[in-house]
Amino acid sequence: MSLKIAIIGGGSSYTPEILEGFIQRQATFPVTEIVLVDVKAGEEKVDTICQLGNRMIAEAGVNIQLTWTLDRRSALQGADFVSTQIRVGGLAARAHDERIPLKHGLIGQETNGAGGIMKAFRTIPVLMEIAEEMQELCPDAWMINFTNPAGIVTEALLNHSVHKKVIGVCNIPFNMRHSTAELLQAAPEDVLIRFIGLNHFIFGDKVYVKGEDRTADVFQKLLQKELDYNPANIMPLDWSETFIKAVRLLPNPYHQYYFQTPSVLEKDKQAYQENGTRAEVVQALEESLFALYKQESLRKKPEELEQRGGAFYSQVACQLMDSIYNHKEDIQTVNTWNHGAIPELPYDAVIEANCVITKQGPKPISIGEIPAPVRGMIQNMKAMEELVIKASISGEYEDAYNAFLVNPLVQDEKKAKLVLDELLEAHKDYLPQYNRM
Template identity: 45%
Template sequence: MSHDALKLVTIGGGSSYTPELIEGYIKRREQLPIKEIWLVDIEAGMEKLKIVGAMAQRMVKAAGLDWEVHLTLDRQAALKDADFVSTQFRVGRLPARIKDERIPNYYGLIGQETNGAGGIFKAFRTVPVILDIVADMKRLCPQAWLINFTNPSGMITEAIRTYGHWDRVIGLCNVPVMAMLSEPELIGKTLDQLTYKFAGIDHFHWHRVWDESGQEVTMTIIDKLFGDNDAGLPTNIFDVPFFKDQLAAMRMIPCGYHRYYYRQEEMTAHGLAEYRENKTRAQQVTQIEEELFELYRDPELDYKPKQLAERGGAHYSDAACEAIASIYRDKKTHMVVSTLNQGSVPDLPSDHVVEVSAQIGAAGAVPMAFGHFQPAERGWLQLMKNMELVIVEAAVTGDYGLALQAFTMNPLIPSGATAKRVLDELLIAHQAYLPQFADKIQALIAAGIMVQDTVAAELSEVTQVVSD
């Protein structure tokens, strides 16, 4: 890529994460000859876009840069001749996330943003929107790279490749970044002294680590992770320790989200306790979000406030900036990304998306070989990946039977009448964002199905879609 005046576009520009994105660009000013940054949102997100956009303009000005920061609701104008497009939106905003958490909770199930029933519905709402964006990119910026950190990132990247037929895409997650930032000091090392290898799928990966002499130090890190240390754990995950004997058997470090599967009983109990107090994670985040935008309104604020770290997605945006700089400069940086498998994880098909260590450069992501998993991890991974494929197909086709299949496969949803009830209520609660399921939703409403959780039922009156 030889452009010397880059046009960067962020869809979901009114997100509370945008200041971190701008900070990341400013930090890489020597690497990226930026001319224009376009922050795009939709009508319902206009107020947030104006607040965070004005702050972005102040940050650029404070850095002494002459970049143009455009705020727009016109996605087509923004995408025209773009070089890089990043996506950070939430269909249905935080009220949708509250419903994703509270409706399963009402029936005693885990309610979580990217796992279980809530994660499935986040994909159902998001996949049609991302495919629309890809269709626009094919017309307006066919040479652009799409850097996605809209969750569930792995499934969204899968949809982009399999159904959008768009190859110039990289999916990002902050969880591996946090592990690599926090673990080295546990064993008295710096990151540049260690070699990391990650493999799996988004929010369901494992990693191993070697030191500069070639010795594997995975178990040394595992030893240090026990006790009072929750190194690298995202703020949105309750810290129930893994069983040490289990980690000793797998000889790998699971990501924080594995707690929902390896300690499902305890994680469910904690989630239900929060639910009973009207403090689900989405409700907590709504409060944090309001406080952040109150800060962003300050006309003197021209830097990213420390409170953003509490939001739960720290380092996402910086990872996006690094991916863009690595592609543009052909840096061949090691990053952990969602990309086409191409044999790096031989236990999964080579033509589907995995999350792996990869070299990021002008050719995009070149995945590093990880090799076979042991039977326990192989079994988990094959189940979870095949469930993802079912979810994405259901999101594209609106096939209710496939949606029920996904619910039946999911380890966090006991199969049976309750699973079907949760599926039906979530369909009704999110009907404004699920046109592909419209006929089935009308049939369910006609049959008298209603959302039972009172908070979720009230929010279901609200119909708006904007950035997270």
């Protein structure tokens, strides 16, 4: 029996992660064919990844056919799962997303604030095309979307594309669970954090180990500065004792952009002056990674890959595919339709939540009311996400302006226009919906 995976954006430096995940799961998730897909500009990278991948497969002694192509339609034909990990415009576009807002005294970050909105504008139309092709060529396949901003992109696809078998994934809940497990000296599979909120804006309100409530222990450790689950792309900042005691929620690393904005902005400015944008740092890191990937003696994922901010995402993506394929009905944290799990949010909104994973897809576990200290912020973030999706599809300037204006990291009517105009000009080659005149 064949099991085909198509990886869109296969030339990404992350790809050895997901290949390793498939190799390790051959006993339960017997992949027989993997096709890496990329665009012409990524041809050399995807070829390098494919060669490394085939060395990894040979070293493991598993029977997987790994190839690459620039023909997306041929890769999608008959696929059972499609993993999407694209970056429209590459790291050069990311640099604009970071540099231009920072120039105007705003947070410059690839998935939050003005930069995150622009990434959605570039990304959603391309993934809508992929979804249409999937509905034609592999209608039963699940799209596992890792492309950021993952929650916004997933909602756009679920509510506006013809293909509905779409699930968004993120490594932040994975990092939080594993770091918490280490803190409590427990096995990660025994730890369950109840998450509430949206992608890159989730909170944990309860922590259980084998069903025992250990929330108080975790908050005590957090107060003692013993808990750190920041990915490599986000500099850690301490949370005050007052914040932890008052809010009584586990923040995720991205919350510092919203609750510690001035401090983050100063750190970002300093980092930019010393090392350039994070995109430029990643470009240098990727050069060294691909130099490693080309070494014929390398037959496994290098440890240096952990320096990338999305490290370990394959654990999330591969585990999800494995659970769908085997109808495991285990609990995982993914981005999917709300369907009443959070009553204060729209029924068809996408949330990041604990779900029971079945062959039919994720079933969100009811959360109940959003805690009062963060209720308004989560509702505001969801309203902003809806505006971003509308603007990504409509190509109307006023829609884009509204998305910028409502975003908590902008919320300045004059700066919103200045930054939007500069970013639209910088990204005009990747925004056909805004270049119709």
